[in-house]
Amino acid sequence: MEERSTMKKARTVRYGVVFTLLTAAFFIILIVNINTGNVSIPLSKILEILSGGDEGSSAYSIIRMIRLPRLVMAAILGGALSVSGFLLQTFFGNPIAGPFVLGISSGAKFAVALNMIFLLRIYRSVSSWNMIAAAFLGALITTGFILLVSRRIKDSAGLLVAGIMVGYICSAATDFLLTFAEDSDIVNLRGWSLGSFSGMSWDNVSIAASVVALITAASFLLSKPIDALQLGENYAKSMGVNVRVFRILLILMSSILSATVTAFAGPISFVGIAVPFLTKSMLKVSKAAVVIPGTFLCGAVFCMGCDLIARCAFAPTELNISTVTSIFGAPIVIVMLIRRKRK
Amino acid sequence: MSGKEVIKLNRLSVGYGRKVLIGDIGLSIDEGEIVTLIGPNGAGKSTILKTIARQLEPVVGDVYIEGKPLSKLSFHELSETVSILLTERVDPELMTVRDVVEAGRYPYTGHMGMLQKRDEEVVEEALALCRITDISDRYFRELSDGQKQRVMLARTIAQEPKILVLDEPTSYMDIKYKLELLSLLKRLRDSRKMTILLSLHEFELAKVISDRIICVKDRDIIKVGTPEEILNRKVLCELYDISPENLEILLQSMESVV
Numbered sequence: 001m002e003e004r005s006t007m008k009k010a011r012t013v014r015y016g017v018v019f020t021l022l023t024a025a026f027f028i029i030l031i032v033n034i035n036t037g038n039v040s041i042p043l044s045k046i047l048e049i050l051s052g053g054d055e056g057s058s059a060y061s062i063i064r065m066i067r068l069p070r071l072v073m074a075a076i077l078g079g080a081l082s083v084s085g086f087l088l089q090t091f092f093g094n095p096i097a098g099p100f101v102l103g104i105s106s107g108a109k110f111a112v113a114l115n116m117i118f119l120l121r122i123y124r125s126v127s128s129w130n131m132i133a134a135a136f137l138g139a140l141i142t143t144g145f146i147l148l149v150s151r152r153i154k155d156s157a158g159l160l161v162a163g164i165m166v167g168y169i170c171s172a173a174t175d176f177l178l179t180f181a182e183d184s185d186i187v188n189l190r191g192w193s194l195g196s197f198s199g200m201s202w203d204n205v206s207i208a209a210s211v212v213a214l215i216t217a218a219s220f221l222l223s224k225p226i227d228a229l230q231l232g233e234n235y236a237k238s239m240g241v242n243v244r245v246f247r248i249l250l251i252l253m254s255s256i257l258s259a260t261v262t263a264f265a266g267p268i269s270f271v272g273i274a275v276p277f278l279t280k281s282m283l284k285v286s287k288a289a290v291v292i293p294g295t296f297l298c299g300a301v302f303c304m305g306c307d308l309i310a311r312c313a314f315a316p317t318e319l320n321i322s323t324v325t326s327i328f329g330a331p332i333v334i335v336m337l338i339r340r341k342r343k
Numbered sequence: 344m345s346g347k348e349v350i351k352l353n354r355l356s357v358g359y360g361r362k363v364l365i366g367d368i369g370l371s372i373d374e375g376e377i378v379t380l381i382g383p384n385g386a387g388k389s390t391i392l393k394t395i396a397r398q399l400e401p402v403v404g405d406v407y408i409e410g411k412p413l414s415k416l417s418f419h420e421l422s423e424t425v426s427i428l429l430t431e432r433v434d435p436e437l438m439t440v441r442d443v444v445e446a447g448r449y450p451y452t453g454h455m456g457m458l459q460k461r462d463e464e465v466v467e468e469a470l471a472l473c474r475i476t477d478i479s480d481r482y483f484r485e486l487s488d489g490q491k492q493r494v495m496l497a498r499t500i501a502q503e504p505k506i507l508v509l510d511e512p513t514s515y516m517d518i519k520y521k522l523e524l525l526s527l528l529k530r531l532r533d534s535r536k537m538t539i540l541l542s543l544h545e546f547e548l549a550k551v552i553s554d555r556i557i558c559v560k561d562r563d564i565i566k567v568g569t570p571e572e573i574l575n576r577k578v579l580c581e582l583y584d585i586s587p588e589n590l591e592i593l594l595q596s597m598e599s600v601v
Contacts, residue, residue: 224456239449240422286437
């Protein structure tokens with residue numbers, strides 16, 4: 001009994017430390033991010049603006065209308081991607097699963113591109129909801145295809161290759177559309193299809209925030225069956241989980257999250273695999289009730305950091321976000337694979 | 344024997360999808376009975392056990408658990424009555440031994456799966472029964488196959504079932520733990536009135552532990568009876584397809600220990 005309480009205590013301490021560090025990192029990056037840019041604004045002024053002062057100045061609009069919504073969006077979408085990855089990994093019982101490698105993001109991207117080009121022709125504008133719906137449809141169709149393939153191919157390598165191929169097909173189809181699209185459409189599409197957090201309005205932010213908050217909360221409430229699935233479908237079934245229904249829920253939630261990200265920021269690579277892995281390695285636990293909030297926070301920090309680099313590394317030229325997330329995310333995934341092999 | 348029937352198989356056909364593997368099984372098992380399935384590989388022992396625990400749906404007929412047909416029980420209701428040890432390997436990431444055993448409490452915990460004091464006591468007891476208290480803080484993935492098997496067994500016990508279904512529980516275990524397993528099962532039966540169904544490769548162990556033995560061969564149940572009725576040279580030769588001479592060699596080798 002003695003020993004048990006020490007293990008539990010050690011874990012609680014670890015959670016405390018990790019969450020404190022992540023929260024601290026979150027605020028540091030937040031402040032650095034607001035503070036950095038082509039126009040330098042002194043800290044005292046930033047604080048004044050954030051508390052509502054100095055309305056009407058150009059600094060005010062830079063912070064309130066450009067930097068802040070972009071930052072908040074990076075945090076929300078980064079968190080969403082990570083949770084989406086975690087859910088997919090639970091679903092496939094495979095830590096290498098993620099919305100980007102499985103081609104789900106690319107599927108969503110293709111659907112959005114299609115939607116944008118055709119709707120822009122007719123209505124000259126596309127609503128956020130419309131984008132999300134298109135992305136969700138694209139994500140779902142790709143996921144459905146991956147599911148079909150995964151029935152035939154049980155091993156992770158095969159699944160991965162299938163996902164990457166689907167990703168290529170969707171990207172090729174998107175490129176095809178772009179090639180034959182009108183110039184005005186391409187201006188809209190190009191920046192978006194490479195992935196970026198720029199140009200976010202508060203309307204976008206509030207829509208993304210409500211979708212992501214709802215789904216993340218729902219997945220948190222499903223922590224118990226998510227944990228049960230760790231022992232495999234059959235054991236989960238024997239513990240009373242209605243596996244069939246639950247797996248559909250998982251895939252729907254994961255698709256909605258990655259669709260939301262893709263609709264607003266385009267496909268963003270590797271966050272969905274690298275961040276859950278990092279989070280679990282730090283927390284040394286796989287309990288969903290701890291990992292879901294942890295991975296959300298970690299994903300927010302990761303994407304805010306990557307966006308900062310995308311903005312500033314070669315200012316005034318901006319990198320697209322996927323370039324940066326790949327540079328940091330892909331090596332993490334490689335480390336993960338090596339560590340797994342050693343087991 | 345109390346004589347209270349807890350499992351009834353009524354004209355049951357088991358198999359995968361619509362394909363019948365073993366047809367028309369009729370069997371009744373009383374509370375507190377230990378029933379062992381023996382027979383060669385691929386004969387269908389697992390299929391029968393999995394159908395009783397509703398890992399597989401019956402092709403025809405039904406399984407009655409305490410008088411209720413399986414098809415009328417929810418997965419949750421079933422999980423409070425039946426728990427199963429499967430032969431499949433599990434590979435849970437970053438779960439300690441205790442985490443795995445705690446998973447057995449799933450049917451009893453609240454929405455977020457928090458353990459109450461009673462749950463922790465049950466887990467503690469299951470750990471002690473399977474002699475894994477000392478490794479309870481280690482990560483499951485780091486263990487040997489034999490240790491893993493004992494952890495998974497502890498998980499099924501922590502689920503506090505009335506009916507325990509064990510598919511080849513002795514695999515990966517060395518002789519010490521095999522013998523301990525047998526006495527553990529007897530204790531569970533005596534103290535908790537558990538009904539235990541298991542499959543074994545070792546007929547000599549089946550003899551020690553079982554109230555009844557079911558011989559499964561070539562996708563058919565060829566004989567059901569007490570160990571005394573079943574475990575004679577004739578049945579064994581027929582069941583495992585071995586010649587009388589070879590059986591003698593095997594039996595002599597067992598007796599040759601001084």
